[in-house]
Amino acid sequence: MKEINFYYREQCQLCDEALDILSILKNLYTFQIKMCNINLNEEWFERYHLEIPVLEAGNRRLLGNEISFQQIESYIKSLN
Numbered sequence: 001m002k003e004i005n006f007y008y009r010e011q012c013q014l015c016d017e018a019l020d021i022l023s024i025l026k027n028l029y030t031f032q033i034k035m036c037n038i039n040l041n042e043e044w045f046e047r048y049h050l051e052i053p054v055l056e057a058g059n060r061r062l063l064g065n066e067i068s069f070q071q072i073e074s075y076i077k078s079l080n
Contacts (some may be wrong), residue, residue: 002031002079007054009038018053018067027077031057 008015022033027061038044038052048054052077055062062075 002009002057002076003034004031005034005036005037005054005056005078007038007044007048007052007056009049009052012041014064014067015053018064018072021069021072022055023056024069025076027075028073031076031079033059 004022006019008019019033023030026033030058036044038048051063051065053064053067055072057079060073060075
């Protein structure tokens with residue numbers, strides 16, 4: 001089963017929207033979500049604070065400006 005790291009920040013509307021999309025897609029595809037709050041990890045914060053939300057699995061990333069239902073679904077399909 002694929003695990004997707006979901007880098008987010010609390011009180012982030014784009015993050016909330018991306019998580020809603022992931023929740024819908026979990027009913028259609030098999031994957032796990034690892035929640036990664038960038039405010040709790042200095043390295044994550046430095047790397048992603050301007051790009052959240054970020055989905056990461058292996059060496060593939062989907063950045064905040066690419067977040068849409070279609071883009072996330074396509075990303076998940078490419079992992080399987």
